[in-house]
Amino acid sequence: MSEMKARTEAFLLSAETIDRLSVICQEALTEAEMDKKDILRLRLSMEEILEIWLAGLGEGAKTTLRTGKRFGKQYFQVRVAGNRMDVQAENDEEAFLYNRLLSQAGFAFEYSYKNGENCLSAWPPKKRQIGQAALLLMAIVFGIVAGLGVSRLPQSAQDGILALTDPLFQMILGALRAIASPMIFLSICWGIFNIGDLSTIGRIGEKMISGMLFAMFGIGAAAVLILMWFFPLSLEGAGDGMSGFLSVYQMILDIVPSDIITPFQEGNIMQVIFMGVCVGLALLILGDRVQAARSLFEQLNDVVSFLMGALGKTIPLFVFLSIFSLMMSDALSNPAGIIKIFLLGIPACMLCVVFYVVAMSVRYRISIVTLVKKLFPTFLIGVSTASSAAAFASNLETCEKKLGISSKATNFAVPLGQVTFMPGVVLCFIVVSLCMAENYDVSITPVWLVMCVLVSVLVAIAAPPVPGGSVACYAVVFTQLGIPVEAVALAVAVNSILDFAATTANLTSLQVETVFIASRLDMLDEEVLRKNC
Numbered sequence: 001m002s003e004m005k006a007r008t009e010a011f012l013l014s015a016e017t018i019d020r021l022s023v024i025c026q027e028a029l030t031e032a033e034m035d036k037k038d039i040l041r042l043r044l045s046m047e048e049i050l051e052i053w054l055a056g057l058g059e060g061a062k063t064t065l066r067t068g069k070r071f072g073k074q075y076f077q078v079r080v081a082g083n084r085m086d087v088q089a090e091n092d093e094e095a096f097l098y099n100r101l102l103s104q105a106g107f108a109f110e111y112s113y114k115n116g117e118n119c120l121s122a123w124p125p126k127k128r129q130i131g132q133a134a135l136l137l138m139a140i141v142f143g144i145v146a147g148l149g150v151s152r153l154p155q156s157a158q159d160g161i162l163a164l165t166d167p168l169f170q171m172i173l174g175a176l177r178a179i180a181s182p183m184i185f186l187s188i189c190w191g192i193f194n195i196g197d198l199s200t201i202g203r204i205g206e207k208m209i210s211g212m213l214f215a216m217f218g219i220g221a222a223a224v225l226i227l228m229w230f231f232p233l234s235l236e237g238a239g240d241g242m243s244g245f246l247s248v249y250q251m252i253l254d255i256v257p258s259d260i261i262t263p264f265q266e267g268n269i270m271q272v273i274f275m276g277v278c279v280g281l282a283l284l285i286l287g288d289r290v291q292a293a294r295s296l297f298e299q300l301n302d303v304v305s306f307l308m309g310a311l312g313k314t315i316p317l318f319v320f321l322s323i324f325s326l327m328m329s330d331a332l333s334n335p336a337g338i339i340k341i342f343l344l345g346i347p348a349c350m351l352c353v354v355f356y357v358v359a360m361s362v363r364y365r366i367s368i369v370t371l372v373k374k375l376f377p378t379f380l381i382g383v384s385t386a387s388s389a390a391a392f393a394s395n396l397e398t399c400e401k402k403l404g405i406s407s408k409a410t411n412f413a414v415p416l417g418q419v420t421f422m423p424g425v426v427l428c429f430i431v432v433s434l435c436m437a438e439n440y441d442v443s444i445t446p447v448w449l450v451m452c453v454l455v456s457v458l459v460a461i462a463a464p465p466v467p468g469g470s471v472a473c474y475a476v477v478f479t480q481l482g483i484p485v486e487a488v489a490l491a492v493a494v495n496s497i498l499d500f501a502a503t504t505a506n507l508t509s510l511q512v513e514t515v516f517i518a519s520r521l522d523m524l525d526e527e528v529l530r531k532n533c
Helices: 015-031 036-057 093-104 132-150 155-193 198-230 241-253 262-266 269-312 315-328 336-364 368-385 392-402 407-420 423-439 446-462 469-481 487-520 526-530
Strands: 007-012 062-070 073-081 110-114 117-122
Touching (some): 007 015, 015 036, 015 062, 015 073, 036 073, 036 117, 132 155, 132 315, 155 269, 155 315, 155 446, 155 469, 155 487, 198 336, 198 407, 198 423, 198 446, 198 487, 262 269, 269 446, 315 487, 336 368, 336 423, 336 526, 368 392, 368 487, 407 487, 423 446, 423 469, 423 487, 446 469, 469 487
Antiparallel strands (some): 007 062, 062 073, 073 117, 110 117
């Protein structure tokens, strides 16, 4: 496997230097085996920013290029000495927001200023010889085989092996739970204040954010109303309308924490999300007056994301240990519960896709066959890779060239939607939570269902796109819903398969939802939308 070569070169900033750096950037990222479309996107972003710096700093500024590996990760970095050239201040706000959202999705350069140098850094993801999905499936198979094999050994041997595997499983689970709340809190803060300022959101951002949020809550509520008929619903106290109302009312009031420490200690994710939104909005509104605090939160978010990414490398081991433990216990004595998750979860995600496609067909009077042809390339990437990142370029191209959405709307909606619009994840959270509640005899009441929708939607939005993020989210969702933490083991195993359906639902729903929002903003070319491929 080829890797980016280590190099350090010095230049003087000029138009010729920008051309030279552009060529080196393409060569280095090609060495890192990045996708050609991603290389082109990063190259153009770098050229645009360097041209801004050239206009502001003038020719002759000391420029340094560095590539290689740091802490085991490949990186590409360009430093230009001089006064701070804030890209947001110099560049178009919408383009800046687009780049920062791309950065959150792992596609753009990161900007910083330190020691008198403006710095652009990119961290190309290391190409795996075996994909994450393949590793998870292998872990499941090996877990089943190992569990069946060890279960045939004498009881004393089984006890000895479990004495080694159970503490390791609990250690990884504990680390995931410990980092989950800070990860979600900082991710929300970072996402809100990194918008730039309130005016940056504007009419487009307001419509898209509110539209996506409303759609996710609507999908979650509809899913609960349909799925509740497949589970034993406890109506204890439901006959008292005032009592039920007061329970929901108190649940909403309890979102506001009494102090800032307890939510993290108890893993109360609703309160953690509430504090994250409040702090993020405060940092956004105060702007440059709290520049130091903003830098601190951004750096903390980078640290926690790095730790979560490192911890995410243990997820295949965690899945193996969870399956192995389940095979050694009586948790799988009733496989109907597991089968029920797949029988409800996968159809729920596919039904979401069908609903969106039919809704767009009816609303704009387009043949379903035509729509399927346009949406299928991105759908295929999602269902085959379970990776939103892999489908990013296809998503952009489909929205703009095949669905007729204005590039101005596409450049905001697609990066934003791929990290926040997660209807498929919401459906999986709800289905798995309902099945785990049934398996562990947790009372499913109307108030519990309301909480399930709220928690599932908010955690799906808040979850950062890092390896292991979904595992940590299951831990906090179950804690909030009163489901024993032991259920996380089974949830992790089934999630590795459900993720294919969830990602597909996320991508297709985002494309159609963007069409609806663009139409309300008068940014949709319906002739292009109706045109056959």
